[in-house]
Amino acid sequence: MPIDANYPNDLLEMVMQDAKPSCVCTTKALAAKLPESQKKFIFDEDSTVWRKELSDGRRPENLDVKDTDPAYCVYSSGTTGKPKGIVCPHRGAVVSYDYRFKAYPYGKDEREACNVFFVWELLRPLLKGATLYVVPDTVIYDSTVLPEYIKDNNISRMLFTPSLLEAMLDSPGVSSMTGLQLVILCGEVVSTQLRQKIRRNLPHTKIHNLYSVSECHDVAGSDLSVDDPQLDPSNRKFCPVGNLLPQVKANILDPESLEPVPLGVAGEIYVEGPTLAIGYLNRPELTAAKFITRDGRRMYKTGDVGYVVEGGMLEISGRCDSMVKIRGYSIELKAVQVAMYELCGDIIHECIVTTAMHNDDRKLVAYVVRKDPSADPNLVKKTIKSKLKSRLPFYMIPTYICVLESLPVNSTSGKLDAKRLPEIDFANEGTDMTVPPSTTTERTIASIYARVLDIPVSTVDVTLGFFELGGHSLLTIKLLQLLNAEYPDKEITLQDLFDHQSVRRMADFIVADRAVSDEELDLHQEVSVLQKSFLINPACMQQVRAFWRNIVNEGAFGNSRVLLTGATGFLGSHILASLLKSSPRISVYCLIRPPVDRLSWHEDDASPHSTASPAAACRRRLLATLEQYHLMGGDGLNTADVKDRAHILVGDVSLESFGMPSEDYDYWTTHVDCVVHAA
Numbered sequence: 308m309p310i311d312a313n314y315p316n317d318l319l320e321m322v323m324q325d326a327k328p329s330c331v332c333t334t335k336a337l338a339a340k341l342p343e344s345q346k347k348f349i350f351d352e353d354s355t356v357w358r359k360e361l362s363d364g365r366r367p368e369n370l371d372v373k374d375t376d377p378a379y380c381v382y383s384s385g386t387t388g389k390p391k392g393i394v395c396p397h398r399g400a401v402v403s404y405d406y407r408f409k410a411y412p413y414g415k416d417e418r419e420a421c422n423v424f425f426v427w428e429l430l431r432p433l434l435k436g437a438t439l440y441v442v443p444d445t446v447i448y449d450s451t452v453l454p455e456y457i458k459d460n461n462i463s464r465m466l467f468t469p470s471l472l473e474a475m476l477d478s479p480g481v482s483s484m485t486g487l488q489l490v491i492l493c494g495e496v497v498s499t500q501l502r503q504k505i506r507r508n509l510p511h512t513k514i515h516n517l518y519s520v521s522e523c524h525d526v527a528g529s530d531l532s533v534d535d536p537q538l539d540p541s542n543r544k545f546c547p548v549g550n551l552l553p554q555v556k557a558n559i560l561d562p563e564s565l566e567p568v569p570l571g572v573a574g575e576i577y578v579e580g581p582t583l584a585i586g587y588l589n590r591p592e593l594t595a596a597k598f599i600t601r602d603g604r605r606m607y608k609t610g611d612v613g614y615v616v617e618g619g620m621l622e623i624s625g626r627c628d629s630m631v632k633i634r635g636y637s638i639e640l641k642a643v644q645v646a647m648y649e650l651c652g653d654i655i656h657e658c659i660v661t662t663a664m665h666n667d668d669r670k671l672v673a674y675v676v677r678k679d680p681s682a683d684p685n686l687v688k689k690t691i692k693s694k695l696k697s698r699l700p701f702y703m704i705p706t707y708i709c710v711l712e713s714l715p716v717n718s719t720s721g722k723l724d725a726k727r728l729p730e731i732d733f734a735n736e737g738t739d740m741t742v743p744p745s746t747t748t749e750r751t752i753a754s755i756y757a758r759v760l761d762i763p764v765s766t767v768d769v770t771l772g773f774f775e776l777g778g779h780s781l782l783t784i785k786l787l788q789l790l791n792a793e794y795p796d797k798e799i800t801l802q803d804l805f806d807h808q809s810v811r812r813m814a815d816f817i818v819a820d821r822a823v824s825d826e827e828l829d830l831h832q833e834v835s836v837l838q839k840s841f842l843i844n845p846a847c848m849q850q851v852r853a854f855w856r857n858i859v860n861e862g863a864f865g866n867s868r869v870l871l872t873g874a875t876g877f878l879g880s881h882i883l884a885s886l887l888k889s890s891p892r893i894s895v896y897c898l899i900r901p902p903v904d905r906l907s908w909h910e911d912d913a914s915p916h917s918t919a920s921p922a923a924a925c926r927r928r929l930l931a932t933l934e935q936y937h938l939m940g941g942d943g944l945n946t947a948d949v950k951d952r953a954h955i956l957v958g959d960v961s962l963e964s965f966g967m968p969s970e971d972y973d974y975w976t977t978h979v980d981c982v983v984h985a986a
Contacts, residue, residue, distance in 0.1 A: 308379060308382075309379075309381060309425035309426070310331070313701075315696065315698055316340065317697050318390065318698055318700065319340060320342070321389065323342060325390065325588065325589060326392055326588060328345075330347065330348055331346070331347050331348070332348045332350065333347055333348070333349060334351050335349050372397065374396065374401065375397075375398060375585075377394050377396060377585060378395055378396055378397040378400060378426075379394075379400075379426050380393065380394050380395070380588055381393050381521055391587050392587060392589070393522055393584050393587060393588075394585045394587070395584045396584070396585055398581050399523070399524040400426055400524060402524070402552065402553075402580075403525040403552070404434065406525060406528070406552045407525075408435065411489055411513070413432070413436075413437050414463075417437045417438070417463045417464065417488075418437065418438040418439075418440060418463050418464075419432040419437055419438070419439055419440070419462070419464050419465065420439075420440040420464075421439065421442065421465070421466065422441065422442040422444070422447045423467075423468065423494070424466065424493070424494075427519065427524075429441075440460055440462060445800070445801050445802045448784060449787060450474060450475050450478035450480070450784035450787065450788065451480060451788070451791070452800070452801065453475055453478075453480075454478055454483055454484050455483070457487055458483045458485075462484075462486065462487060463486055463487065463488045463489065464488060464489035464490070465487065465489075466490075466491040466492075466493055466517075467493075468492070468493065468494040468495055469492050469501055471781060472490065472492065473501050473504065474781045474784045476504055476505065476508050476509075477784070478784070482508070487509065487511075488511070488512060488513065489513045490505065490512050490514050490515070491515045492514065492516050492517065493517040495632050496545050496632075497516050497531065497545065497546045498540075498544060498545055498546070499538050499540040499542075499544060499546055500540050502531050502538060502546055503540060513530070513532045514530070515529070515531065515532075516528060516546055516547075516548055516549055518548035518623065520609055520611075522583065522597070522598075523580070523609075524582040525552055525555075526548075526551065526555055526557065526578055526582070527550060527552065528548070528549045528550070529548060529550065529620075530549075537922070539954065540954075541954025541955055541956065542954070544971060547620050547622050548613075548621050548622070550621070551619050552582070554581050555579075555580035555582060557578055557615055558576070558577040558578075558579065558601075558606060559572070559574040559575070559576060560574050560575055560577055561575075562574065562627055565599075565601065570614075570616065571614055571616055572614055573613060573614045573624055574614065575608065575611070575612060576611045576612070577599070577607065577608055577609065578606060578607045579605060579606045579607070583598070584607070586598060610627055611627070612624050612626065631669070633662070633669050633670075633671060636700075636702040636703075640660045643671070643673070643699065643703050643704075643705065644658060644660045647691065647695065650694040650697070650698060651694050651695075653678070654687055654690055655675045655677060656676045656677065657675070657676040657714050658675045658676070659725070661674070661728070665733050665761065670706045670731075670777075671702075671703070671705045671707075672705055672731055673691070673705035673707070674708075674714060674728055675691065676711055676712065680712070688708040691705075692704060692705075701774050701779070702779065706777040707733070707777070709729065709731060711729070714728075733761070742768050742769050742811075744767075744810065745769075746814060748814040748817055748818055752790070752810045752814050752817075755786065755789045755790060755793065756810055758789065759785050760776055767810060769809060769810035769814075770810075770811055771809055772808030773786065773804070774808065783804055786804065787799060787800075787804060790804075794817055803816065867890070867892060867893045867980050867981065868893075868978060868979050869894070869980065870898060870979045870982045870983070871886070871895050871896065871897050871898065871982075871983045872898045872960050872982075872983070872984050872986035873984070874898075874899060874953075874985070875897075875929055876932075876985065878985045879897075879985040880929075880932045880933055881938065882983055882985055883895055883897065883953060884933070884938040884944055886983075887944055887948045887949070887953060888948075891952075893952065894952045895953050896954045896956045896975070897953060897955055898958050899928065899929065899955060899957065899958075900958070901957050901958075901959075922955050925957055926955050929955070960984075
């Protein structure tokens with residue numbers, strides 16, 4: 308049973324009481340977190356005894372182990388706030404290992420690095436005699452160190468969560484990882500934008516997408532390295548999770564009737580096969596609810612919404628319960644809500660936990676109603692976060708807490724009306740400043756924190772840690788880059804960041820070895836002179852404003868993304884040709900009505916590779932229009948221009964949200980620089 312060393316004490320105690328392990332293998336540094344009564348084997352103290360017993364040749368007896376016997380237990384958050392132990396059999400891991408050995412076999416002298424998933428990663432390479440490297444926690448989230456670690460140790464393959472890899476790809480050291488032959492992505496849905504970014508930054512590396520669930524190990528996988536026009540970001544937002552493993556079956560059932568839905572129609576995914584877990588430790592009711600039997604076949608209710616197309620390709624389109632994925636972490640919203648009621652019941656009357664998108668990053672959000680309406684909202688927020696830290700891991704603590712007078716209720720049903728919850732004002736919902744910066748260094752660091760967290764600098768309290776202000780492990784990569792760019796002589800590491808999390812402590816750390824004082828200078832007189840010059844010459848201020856406007860516009864339209872309607876008409880096709888010829892940096896997204904009723908190719912097509920998909924049909928229609936008006940060849944467009952920079956967006960301008968799913972529509976509203984409406 309792997310245990311996360313970062314568990315808060317209360318959560319660790321709950322796991323220990325539930326699992327009742329006969330012994331915990333640990334180190335001297337971590338042993339202090341365990342109850343004194345817990346039997347421990349401390350590697351760095353008891354190794355002499357351990358080695359002596361091995362040398363004596365003694366071996367365990369009665370090794371009559373069946374493939375259906377329990378092999379390991381892994382804990383996950385539960386909807387009641389109580390963590391749940393998932394008991395898995397030997398055969399689940401064995402089937403998974405066998406699949407991976409065949410899907411991407413080890414070559415000679417391969418070296419694999421691991422850090423995230425214990426059973427999935429640690430044992431597999433050792434079974435094939437490959438060299439295993441366990442990436443230290445101080446390295447895994449440090450974008451300046453991790454690429455160097457991979458290069459120096461000649462790592463040939465590694466599993467990443469998509470969020471972690473995307474953050475690392477922004478590091479300048481990525482280009483040195485030429486020995487990385489295989490990247491396995493697991494834990495989150497993979498966007499087509501990320502796939503494109505990996506292929507651009509790591510052209511020599513194969514990309515494998517893996518759909519895994521703790522309760523049923525590996526389910527499906529796909530090779531994202533292949534050239535496939537349907538995986539272009541202009542055609543779809545997310546990559547398919549791939550074909551099912553041998554012996555594994557995905558049943559797509561109607562959530563209400565539990566009857567199978569037609570091929571290509573979305574429903575809830577129920578997985579069956581030899582990889583299924585035995586059940587939940589000490590939770591027979593939960594086991595019965597999640598592991599159902601239908602027509603004599605045992606299935607696991609994943610809570611994922613998806614569909615299977617011909618050929619067995621599995622698509623995931625979302626969740627149908629209260630579990631969400633944020634940066635690779637599975638979070639039960641109900642578990643956070645229960646913890647808030649239990650720990651903060653003295654100050655909150657009601658609460659609801661949900662998520663919100665901010666700059667393409669999903670944030671955990673809590674709406675609360677105070678018991679005392681006169682209580683200071685900022686003090687309520689701080690108290691809630693402080694109490695939650697005692698039980699929940701950092702990724703389950705809401706980044707934003709919105710204090711309301713009451714929660715909106717549907718007048719008909721009497722239930723919470725989640726649609727009427729106010730939108731989060733991300734600019735003002737940060738921590739209200741109680742302790743402002745007092746030195747130049749503190750002000751500089753506070754501005755860096757604000758930039759990374761995308762919050763106003765006025766909301767940065769210099770006494771609060773980076774994570775308390777809303778940061779997470781992936782943002783530490785960007786934070787380290789900016790801090791080291793500002794203070795290159797200090798060479799700040801990830802460990803330094805964890806040791807000095809607040810702005811004040813980081814400022815003290817930075818100036819500790821300096822020979823110069825951090826004393827501020829009074830520049831009021833200089834500012835006054837500048838202000839007078841602006842008053843004397845108003846044109847000066849106008850020129851300054853024009854300068855910054857040009858700078859901003861140049862950055863905004865450096866790689867223009869244009870949404871064009873009516874591209875298959877006379878006017879629209881000529882506008883398209885003009886745009887593509889005007890600049891090699893312009894990409895045009897052509898909104899074209901599909902030839903069938905359904906708007907997404909993956910909902911109506913037999914296969915994502917089929918040329919009969921709506922996207923492919925729309926592209927043929929566009930090319931025919933360009934040919935008809937003699938806009939191709941000669942002095943006109945070349946095939947490469949149209950293929951690489953004219954992208955098809957399947958939709959209908961006459962429908963609300965172009966007939967797209969709300970998630971797709973929201974995505975495009977934030978990823979287009981300008982719209983040309985020629986329909």
